[in-house]
């Protein structure tokens with residue numbers, strides 16, 4: 584039981600509003616533990632800021648305003664120990680558009696973008712969206728964690744390699760790459776003259792900041808910062824993804840200029856309400872976030888215990904995110920996502936992440952819902 588000033592045990596009924604996560608199984612007895620948003624109510628300070636803005640009944644154009652920029656600069660420093668210059672910020676309606684823009688800047692048609700697999704599905708799609716080749720390099724499963732396969736990354740380099748599209752913390756494995764791993768990746772990108780696009784959308788959701796702190800790759804050296812586009816957003820951390828507000832941090836002025844040029848006429852500034860929510864999150868959202876993480880750690884324990892009871896299933900403990908990446912390859916299940924859906928639990932299918940035989944379970948939900956889902960899964964496995 585987690586004691587806090589915030590209620591993470593009772594969640595608002597999401598079937599009452601249109602939405603992706605609960606809408607998918609409307610009218611069916613399937614608990615949705617798939618797409619990556621949380622069932623928890625947002626921090627009360629965010630809701631209050633949105634209500635106050637909505638009460639002013641003019642919703643005209645708005646560009647990021649000084650107090651939002653200031654709150655973001657301070658927030659990035661407070662949460663990630665990175666002192667950024669306000670000029671480095673480029674505002675975006677989402678992180679996915681951000682890494683698609685980065686792919687557009689990675690050389691020319693047919694050039695290659697590297698990333699590690701399994702991966703968040705839109706990362707597979709981004710290079711071909713921009714007429715680049717997607718080069719996925721499988722990670723290695725070590726004792727209780729997923730690791731970079733350095734030899735395979737080196738072997739994947741060709742004369743057409745132009746960019747590393749990093750996802751850190753990593754979706755779906757939940758890895759938070761260490762300073763040593765990031766230094767190796769940085770050196771790798773420098774040796775092969777690769778642009779770095781680092782999707783750090785999950786950086787606010789490190790479950791143990793002491794043990795596995797998030798390190799933005801651009802902070803490792805000024806040389807690395809010069810070739811890096813970092814993408815962040817308050818959306819995952821504070822459960823405001825539908826409000827569509829994100830930003831790129833690009834220290835190098837010419838690189839930033841090129842990024843802005845590829846946006847021109849196509850990608851707008853974020854939604855005004857998204858920016859209101861972002862400012863409130865940075866300024867007032869830290870106590871809520873601390874309480875959220877306590878709930879996520881408690882939920883993760885339940886998941887780990889249950890998975891250990893499922894014959895042939897295994898999982899490495901995620902260090903960040905609210906996502907459990909479950910390996911069902913030894914379970915005998917031909918299609919685990921379909922099997923669990925038939926048992927009343929909607930999970931993300933590993934095939935979409937380049938990993939058949941896996942499922943991804945979103946544990947950011949009320950403990951009672953999670954328990955019921957885990958019970959359904961365990962019983963179905965034993966039947």
Ligand SMILES: Cc1ncc(COP(=O)(O)O)c(C=O)c1O
Nearest residue numbers: 619677678679680703754784829
């Ligand atoms: C790694 C990663 N990047 C980006 C996104 C989505 O970004 P956005 O909604 O800001 O485009 C997600 C959502 O799950 C994600 O997991």
